[in-house]
Amino acid sequence: MSISTIATKRRGFLAVPGTDIELPYTDIYGTDSGPTLLVTGGVHGGEYPGIESAIRFASGLNPDGIQGRIKVIHMTNPPAFYAKRQYVSPLDQKNLNRVFPGDINGSPTERVAAVVIEALKEADFWVDLHGGDIHEALVPFTIFSDRGGNAVVEQAEAMARAYGIEYILRSSSIAGGSYAAAAEMGIPAILTESGQVGQLDETAVQVHLRGLENLLVHLGMHQGEARSAVTEPILTQFAWVSSPGTGLYYGKFTPGERVKAGQPGGVLKDAFGEVLAEIPSPQDGVVLFAVTSLAINQGDPLFAVAAP
Numbered sequence: 001m002s003i004s005t006i007a008t009k010r011r012g013f014l015a016v017p018g019t020d021i022e023l024p025y026t027d028i029y030g031t032d033s034g035p036t037l038l039v040t041g042g043v044h045g046g047e048y049p050g051i052e053s054a055i056r057f058a059s060g061l062n063p064d065g066i067q068g069r070i071k072v073i074h075m076t077n078p079p080a081f082y083a084k085r086q087y088v089s090p091l092d093q094k095n096l097n098r099v100f101p102g103d104i105n106g107s108p109t110e111r112v113a114a115v116v117i118e119a120l121k122e123a124d125f126w127v128d129l130h131g132g133d134i135h136e137a138l139v140p141f142t143i144f145s146d147r148g149g150n151a152v153v154e155q156a157e158a159m160a161r162a163y164g165i166e167y168i169l170r171s172s173s174i175a176g177g178s179y180a181a182a183a184e185m186g187i188p189a190i191l192t193e194s195g196q197v198g199q200l201d202e203t204a205v206q207v208h209l210r211g212l213e214n215l216l217v218h219l220g221m222h223q224g225e226a227r228s229a230v231t232e233p234i235l236t237q238f239a240w241v242s243s244p245g246t247g248l249y250y251g252k253f254t255p256g257e258r259v260k261a262g263q264p265g266g267v268l269k270d271a272f273g274e275v276l277a278e279i280p281s282p283q284d285g286v287v288l289f290a291v292t293s294l295a296i297n298q299g300d301p302l303f304a305v306a307a308p
Contacts, residue, residue, distance in 0.1 A: 007031045007063035014073070016115050019091075019108050023115065024074045026058035034068025034221050038123040039212065040116065041073065043096050043130065043178060044087060045080025049195030050129030053208035068221045071119060077112065086134040086198075098174065100181035117181065125159065125188050125219060128178040129208055131195025138289035139256040140194040140207050141167035141306075148183030155188035161229040162218035163192060163211035167288060169235045169306055196255070197292055235306040239282045242299050243268060247276050249296040253287045253303050260284050265303055268296065281305050 008029045013022035041047075041054030051074060058072040075081055076096065083090040094109035102113025120126055132138045142165045144156035153170075156179070160168045174180065182189035192211060195204035216222035218229075243249065251266040253259060259281045268277040285307030291300070 007066070009061070009063050014115055014119065016108070016111050017104060019111060021078055021108060021112060023076060023078070023112070026061075026072045026074070028058070028061050028063045028066055028070045028072075030063055030066030030068055030221070032067040034066070035124040035219055036069040036071065036122055037215075037219065037221065038120055038126045039070065039072040039129065040076045040126070040178070041129045042075040042077055042081055043128060044133050045077050045083065045085050045089075046134035046198040047131035047195060048198065048200040049131035049204035049208060051075050051081070052200055053129050053205050053212070056205070057209060057212050065222055066216075068219075070221070071123065073116065073119065076116060077109075079108065084134070086136075097178055098176035100176050100178050101185075116178075120182060120185065120187060123187060125155075126178070126182045126190075127159070127163075127212065127215060128189065128191045130191055130193045131204055131208075132193065132197060132289070134198035135291050135293035136289055137196045137255050137292050138193055139167060140165045140192075140204070141169060141288050142193070143169045143171050143179060143191045144189065145177075145180045145183035146170050146172055147180060148186055148188075152183055152186055152188050156183065156190055157234065158229075159188055159215060159218065160190045161231070162214050163190060164214050164227060164230060165192065165194070165207065165211065166230060166232055167235060167286065167306070168230060168232070169238055169288070171238055193289075233308045235285075235308055237283060237285065237307040238288075238304060239285070239306070240304045241265065241279060241282060241302045243279075243296045243302055244277050244298065246297045247271070248294050249291065249302060250294075251290050251292070251303065253281075253290045255287050255290055257287045258285070259287055259305060283307055
């Protein structure tokens, strides 16, 4: 809970010890007491709508209209962003969203995660903005963790519904993920996806900006029109499908498509065009994301299907 008497907005950089990495941030204190919200963009370097949304959100906030504190880290993974790298940092080949809560004495990516977690320790809620990495097509969706106790889960679900994206997934959590680490700390958090294939798309940015505005109203941090929360059933089964080998991948699924278990989702071929494997859907459900890259390595994600 943040208590302030003077509305302020301050910009700066969070230094990552033992590296040259600096994370640009904006810190906003409102005039009235209220919760502290952490917002992060760019955990993955090619997810541009999340980065742009974080920048615009911070720039456009008037601290006089805020109850509580909002800390926005505009770009959480500068090495991956400037190297135009999908998923992983060029410094250590690690995925930032697989190493939370991090290690301040570890590799560069683990150190970044530890710095973000230090910022999270001052917060009551966290929104992590994503947006479809360079070879990843998707429909907007929001994830929250089923960890952290009933109260934390309930608050995270309410945040997800308030954000306003139709597809909401309650996940058993990917190890090292941002929202899972927060839940284990007792802090309600959501990861929001809007945008795709490494494009800075204005429609995707607006989804995030509307969601953040909705969330501020929901948390009592800003006066505004209370928009109707999402009422669709929560998705709970999130089946990721990874490539069984290295080769050329010819995907068949489109994000948002409803598919059946066993339905062909794509074909993996070798450099001669011979079929190495046919990739079926593991369950009935909706396709939330699918890769667009022809080049695929063993273990790379291909698509994911979610169901209630």
